[in-house]
Amino acid sequence: METQAPTAVTDRGRRSRESIVDAAAALMYTHGVAGTSVDKVLAASGAGKSQMYHYFKNKDQLVEAVIDRYLERILGNQPTIRALTSWADFDRWAEELLALHRGPDGPIACPLGNLAGELGDQPRVRLLLDRAYRDWESHLERGLHTLRDKGLLRSTADPARLAQSAMACLQGGLLLGHIRNDITPIEDVLRIAITHLRSHAVDADERG
Numbered sequence: 001m002e003t004q005a006p007t008a009v010t011d012r013g014r015r016s017r018e019s020i021v022d023a024a025a026a027l028m029y030t031h032g033v034a035g036t037s038v039d040k041v042l043a044a045s046g047a048g049k050s051q052m053y054h055y056f057k058n059k060d061q062l063v064e065a066v067i068d069r070y071l072e073r074i075l076g077n078q079p080t081i082r083a084l085t086s087w088a089d090f091d092r093w094a095e096e097l098l099a100l101h102r103g104p105d106g107p108i109a110c111p112l113g114n115l116a117g118e119l120g121d122q123p124r125v126r127l128l129l130d131r132a133y134r135d136w137e138s139h140l141e142r143g144l145h146t147l148r149d150k151g152l153l154r155s156t157a158d159p160a161r162l163a164q165s166a167m168a169c170l171q172g173g174l175l176l177g178h179i180r181n182d183i184t185p186i187e188d189v190l191r192i193a194i195t196h197l198r199s200h201a202v203d204a205d206e207r208g
Contacts, residue, residue, distance in 0.1 A: 017055045019045040025066045029111050032118050033063060063119075064128055070111040071132045075139070084143025087152065090197060094190040097170070101186050107177035112136075137163045144197070157200040169193040 023045035027036040038059060042052060056062045075081065077100050080093045101107040112132055119125040137160075144159035153159070173189030176182075 016047055016051050020047050020052060020055065020062070021065045021069050023047075024062050025069045025111070028063075028066055029070075029109075029114065033059075033115070034118065038062075060124065063115075063125065067112070067115065067128050067132050070115075071135060074110075074112070074136060081136075081139040081143075084139065085146050085150075087147070087198060087201060089143065090194055094194055097190060098183070098187060101174075101177060101183055107174070107181065107183055107186055109178040110171065110174045113171055113175055133167065137167045140166055147201075152202055154200050154202055162197055162200065165196060166193040169196075 020041060024036060024041045027040055027044060031040075038049075038052060041047075041062070042049060056065065078093055078096045080089055080096055084090055084093065112129055115125065116129050120129065140163035141159045144153055144157070144162055147153040148155060148157060148159065169189040169192055170186075173186040176185040
């Protein structure tokens with residue numbers, strides 16, 4: 001079993017570790033993992049080799065930290081996903097995503113999707129990516145559980161399956177949107193995903 005990378009305990013150490021992870025995340029997003037050498041990460045971060053190997057025993061541990069960083073940024077770009085308590089919140093979540101991808105740099109490739117395409121056949125990386133996707137999905141699932149508890153989602157609905165289907169739609173749209181440099185695949189899949197989720201809503205007549 002691989003040893004977990006040590007965490008930084010001082011402010012200076014945390015800054016050094018963060019700069020290494022940020023540099024690696026940027027390089028791996030642009031050039032892929034194979035195209036990102038340790039020397040390139042050190043040059044971009046300004047860190048020394050001894051610092052690098054203090055926090056990361058090998059490149060695999062650095063990739064794990066980068067996956068965590070990608071997930072952190074993904075969730076940070078869609079703050080509504082952390083507090084989905086109404087159907088309107090799900091609509092706002094979709095609009096947050098669309099606003100991001102309508103920006104000057106959009107449509108943006110999903111960094112987790114990039115890694116999945118490059119390294120998804122490697123068992124350890126596949127597990128790490130699956131953990132990240134499940135974390136992302138869990139916020140949708142939690143929101144759907146909340147709606148079910150409030151009587152807004154049918155009791156027969158499966159929040160986990162619904163969240164998974166929404167994520168599958170989104171990932172396909174992000175891939176095509178980025179490849180085609182076109183926002184419409186993302187707009188369409190989010191509309192499909194929200195419509196599918198709402199098809200399990202309890203309507204006013206059912207609520208009495």
